[in-house]
């Protein structure tokens with residue numbers, strides 16, 4: 001079995017890299033990391049050799065190439081024998097839908113509240129667009145948690161790719177102190193208490209890189 005390599009960007013900023021990274025970790029799939037800092041000459045020269053989209057994350061596994069966070073999560077699900085999504089058909093459809101909604105949506109929130117793992121105490125003006133994104137995220141989390149409360153602490157009880165896709169959103173909520181309802185706040189506590197997220201955050205603390213586009217943030 002060839003080794004899996006996951007190409008990721010700067011931990012502090014690369015929310016898309018965090019998603020498959022934490023899912024692979026939760027599924028117990030061993031992999032090597034190749035970290036290339038964003039907005040560096042190395043990124044410009046190396047990433048085109050590793051990722052057809054010229055973006056991170058990208059996964060290399062023998063002859064297999066997968067790029068784009070959600071497709072890497074799908075590949076990890078296959079490698080794990082289907083443990084990346086909930087077991088029931090209806091819950092799988094639900095989990096895939098909210099993961100896809102995250103992947104393609106919430107532009108207002110994402111644009112105004114970029115992930116910065118190290119940052120705390122930032123404020124943002126809650127425009128109607130950001131409010132709308134936030135209310136939808138709050139509804140997604142609260143509805144999932146109400147339905148799965150007796151089966152474990154994650155969105156569908158056990159950890160799934162849906163939790164991985166939302167992990168960076170929880171970090172944004174912390175950095176920008178975004179208001180959430182009780183069930184969602186509890187879910188954020190679960191995510192922030194995840195030792196595997198702690199591993200990522202500890203590494204982000206010491207990487208010491210500031211990308212130029214964050215200097216104003």
Ligand SMILES: N[C@@H](CCC(=O)N[C@@H](CS)C(=O)NCC(=O)O)C(=O)O
Nearest residue numbers: 009014015016055056057068069070
């Ligand atoms: N839709 C892609 C987005 C990937 C993406 O935008 N990655 C950023 C880092 S978080 C990147 O590679 N930026 C470098 C660039 O665009 O040149 C995914 O889900 O993986």
